[in-house]
Amino acid sequence: MPAERRAAGERRGAPRRKSDKKVTTGSKLDLILDVTRRLMSITDLDALLRDMAQATTQLLDADRATIFIVDREKNEIWSRVALGTGVGEIRQPVGVGIAGTVAATGETVNIPDAYADPRFNPEPDKRSGYRTRSLLTFPMTGQNGRVIGVFQAVNKKGRESFNPDDEETLSSLGASAAVAVENAQLLAEQKRLWETLIETLAVTIDARDQQTAGHSQRVTRYAEVIGRGMGLSGLELEKLRAAALLHDYGKIAVRDRFLQKPGKLDDVEFEYMKAHAERTGEFLAHLEFPHDMRDVPVIAAQHHERMDGKGYPRGLPAERIVLGARIVAAADVFDALTAPRYYKPAYSLEKTLEIMDTMAGDHLDPAVVAAVRRSMKDLEWTLESLKHTWPKPGDEGMGSLQDAELSERDRAAKAAGT
Numbered sequence: 001m002p003a004e005r006r007a008a009g010e011r012r013g014a015p016r017r018k019s020d021k022k023v024t025t026g027s028k029l030d031l032i033l034d035v036t037r038r039l040m041s042i043t044d045l046d047a048l049l050r051d052m053a054q055a056t057t058q059l060l061d062a063d064r065a066t067i068f069i070v071d072r073e074k075n076e077i078w079s080r081v082a083l084g085t086g087v088g089e090i091r092q093p094v095g096v097g098i099a100g101t102v103a104a105t106g107e108t109v110n111i112p113d114a115y116a117d118p119r120f121n122p123e124p125d126k127r128s129g130y131r132t133r134s135l136l137t138f139p140m141t142g143q144n145g146r147v148i149g150v151f152q153a154v155n156k157k158g159r160e161s162f163n164p165d166d167e168e169t170l171s172s173l174g175a176s177a178a179v180a181v182e183n184a185q186l187l188a189e190q191k192r193l194w195e196t197l198i199e200t201l202a203v204t205i206d207a208r209d210q211q212t213a214g215h216s217q218r219v220t221r222y223a224e225v226i227g228r229g230m231g232l233s234g235l236e237l238e239k240l241r242a243a244a245l246l247h248d249y250g251k252i253a254v255r256d257r258f259l260q261k262p263g264k265l266d267d268v269e270f271e272y273m274k275a276h277a278e279r280t281g282e283f284l285a286h287l288e289f290p291h292d293m294r295d296v297p298v299i300a301a302q303h304h305e306r307m308d309g310k311g312y313p314r315g316l317p318a319e320r321i322v323l324g325a326r327i328v329a330a331a332d333v334f335d336a337l338t339a340p341r342y343y344k345p346a347y348s349l350e351k352t353l354e355i356m357d358t359m360a361g362d363h364l365d366p367a368v369v370a371a372v373r374r375s376m377k378d379l380e381w382t383l384e385s386l387k388h389t390w391p392k393p394g395d396e397g398m399g400s401l402q403d404a405e406l407s408e409r410d411r412a413a414k415a416a417g418t
């Protein structure tokens with residue numbers, strides 16, 4: 001931290017005297033600049049709101065702060081961040097209460113005594129035992145001039161009320177906060193669009209064959225559980241999720257007569273079916289993945305590679321199979337074993353684990369199988385919640401890629417005497 005800023009920080013902590021006013025104003029500006037820079041670098045809306053609430057209490061010497069966001073579709077304001085109150089999300093209609101009024105009018109409301117204002121709702125105070133006194137409520141205005149959010153600072157410390165200086169401070173912070181919030185909202189929308197797009201792609205694949213109905217969705221949930229069990233988090237989990245959703249996307253290029261063939265596939269047909277993994281990689285290469293998600297197609301395309309190098313489509317040696325693909329492979333096997341198929345019932349978790357144990361080493365990564373064991377409680381819970389997506393008895397499409405995949409697994413299981 002530069003010496004200047006450190007000095008400002010120390011000054012902030014010092015008791016305030018009348019003669020300090022100029023210095024305090026300077027340090028406030030310094031703090032606003034600091035906060036603004038920080039806000040611009042935060043892209044997660046929740047984290048951003050938390051940071052803004054923190055900065056508001058600090059800048060205004062307030063006891064508490066809440067940031068509301070306007071939900072135009074529902075005509076409500078909501079807040080996930082209410083610093084110091086310990087309450088979760090608050091929702092209320094635009095136009096109702098003090099924050100709702102500010103959202104509707106775009107005008108600042110500064111009241112020294114909340115209980116003297118008829119718009120104030122004392123219910124939360126009654127529930128929590130807190131006593132609200134002064135309130136400064138300020139609109140956050142977006143680029144198109146509409147109110148996108150509301151800052152609310154509660155109880156100026158030292159039993160004073162908020163003054164015009166505080167209003168000015170909040171207006172400086174509000175302008176840059178609005179830009180940061182709009183950016184974060186835009187990013188969240190794009191992310192949601194991206195997520196729903198790949199979910200839709202996965203659904204279209206699963207819909208082609210009733211035998212594999214819900215397969216991609218289940219493999220994704222299992223892969224997430226196993227990934228967490230291996231210590232993955234954040235971006236690594238996001239990549240794993242995307243790759244698992246899309247792992248069988250190449251099936252789109254497999255003709256129906258193979259995909260939906262009743263009974264087992266012969267060797268020639270099985271060779272043809274194997275191409276789906278390669279196709280997955282080829283098709284996904286056309287998608288412009290966000291920079292930090294670039295290896296999703298690789299993870300997805302490697303889901304039938306094996307640790308002994310006998311997998312497909314490349315027959316890669318273990319060291320070239322990425323961790324994400326090893327996890328998707330285990331999740332894929334887990335679903336093939338635990339879900340019912342025309343030639344086998346749904347296997348119990350014990351039997352599934354037994355078979356997967358025999359596959360550890362030559363087919364599956366032993367470290368991933370160990371994580372499956374460790375995560376068994378979560379997997380069991382996830383499996384229960386997904387049973388409704390299983391193919392039903394009597395569904396058509398009894399021959400499938402899963403058949404081919406499983407016959408290979410059954411061979412492995414048989415060889416191990418299970």
Ligand SMILES: [Fe+2]
Nearest residue numbers: 247248303304
């Ligand atoms: Fe596959």
Ligand SMILES: [Fe+2]
Nearest residue numbers: 215247248332
């Ligand atoms: Fe699969």
